[in-house]
Amino acid sequence: MELVWYIIASIFLILGLIGCFISILPGPILSFLALLCLIPTDNCLSVSALVFFGVLTIVVTVADFIIPSLGAKKFNCSSYGVRGCTLGTIVGAFFFPIGIILGPFLGAFLGELIARKDVSTAFRGGIGAFLGFLAGTLLKLCFCVYLIIHVALIFLR
Numbered sequence: 001m002e003l004v005w006y007i008i009a010s011i012f013l014i015l016g017l018i019g020c021f022i023s024i025l026p027g028p029i030l031s032f033l034a035l036l037c038l039i040p041t042d043n044c045l046s047v048s049a050l051v052f053f054g055v056l057t058i059v060v061t062v063a064d065f066i067i068p069s070l071g072a073k074k075f076n077c078s079s080y081g082v083r084g085c086t087l088g089t090i091v092g093a094f095f096f097p098i099g100i101i102l103g104p105f106l107g108a109f110l111g112e113l114i115a116r117k118d119v120s121t122a123f124r125g126g127i128g129a130f131l132g133f134l135a136g137t138l139l140k141l142c143f144c145v146y147l148i149i150h151v152a153l154i155f156l157r
Contacts, residue, residue, distance in 0.1 A: 001040075002040075002041045002042065005037050005038065005040055005041050006037075006038075006041065006155070008034075008037045009034040009035075009037035009038055009151060010034070012030050012031065012033045012034035012037060013030075013031055013034045013144075013147065013148050013151060015027075015030045016028065016029075016030035016031030016032075016033075016034065016144045016147070016148075017031070017141075017144050017145070017148065019031075019140070019144075020137060020140040020141040020144050021137065021141075022096065022097070022100070023092075023093045023096075023100050024093060024096060026061065027140050027141075027143075027144050028057045028060045028061050028064075028140055028143050028144060029057055029061060031057075031143070031144045031147040031148070032053055032054060032057040032147070034147065034151055035050060035053055035147065035150075035151070036050070038151070038154065043154045043155070043157065045154075053147070056143065057143075060139055060140060060143045063136065063139060064136040064137075064139065064140055065086070065089060065090075065136075067132045067133070067135050067136035067139065068085050068086070068089050068104040068108075068129045068130075068132035068133045068136060069082045069085045069086050069089075069129070069132065070132055071085075071104075071128040071129050071130070071131045071132020071133070071135065072084075072085040072104070072108040072125050072126075072128045072129040072132060073128070074128055074132075075124050075125050075127060075128025075129075075131075076121075076124070076125070076128075077108055077111070077112060077125035077128060077129070078111070078112060078115040078117065078125075079115075080111040080112060080114050080115035081108045081109075081111040081112040081115065081117075081122070081125040081129075082108070082111070083111055084107035084108050084109070084110050084111020084112070084114070085104050085107045085108035085111065085125075085129040085132070086107070087107050087111075088102075088103040088104050088105070088106050088107015088108065088110075088129070089103050089104045089107065089133070090103075091103055091107070092104065092106075092107070101130075101133070104126075104129040104130060104132065104133045105126040105127070105129050105130040105133075106126065107129065108122075108125045108126045108128065108129035109122045109123060109125065109126035109129075110122075111125070112125045112126070
């Protein structure tokens with residue numbers, strides 16, 4: 001029976017890794033589910049480790065939605081641009097795959113235009129949002145790869 005749990009955990013880890021690039025799949029959450037699949041096995045993590053990884057999963061997931069807005073803000077977007085970036089991130093998720101990439105950029109860009117900023121300023125805000133999107137993706141990727149390594153080390157014990 002343990003083999004079944006290991007296979008399910010492996011599937012969750014693979015889906016979590018894919019979810020780093022396809023925002024419809026919650027990559028960090030799926031990777032964390034892999035740890036939960038180990039509970040009925042001999043290789044279960046301690047409760048404190050599961051809580052730690054659970055909190056880290058929540059932090060990474062929330063940060064993934066906030067970081068594009070912070071990138072826009074860092075490039076001097078107005079509140080319209082920051083809100084546009086957030087809205088673009090959410091709406092872009094429904095227009096896979098191009099919407100995931102362009103959503104934050106277009107949201108910030110249009111928000112800045114609504115705030116009556118010139119096109120170059122609006123474009124700069126869009127670039128900041130896009131860079132924030134890349135940073136969020138990198139954060140998710142690092143977290144999911146770390147969990148893959150962690151589980152692999154558990155398997156090798």
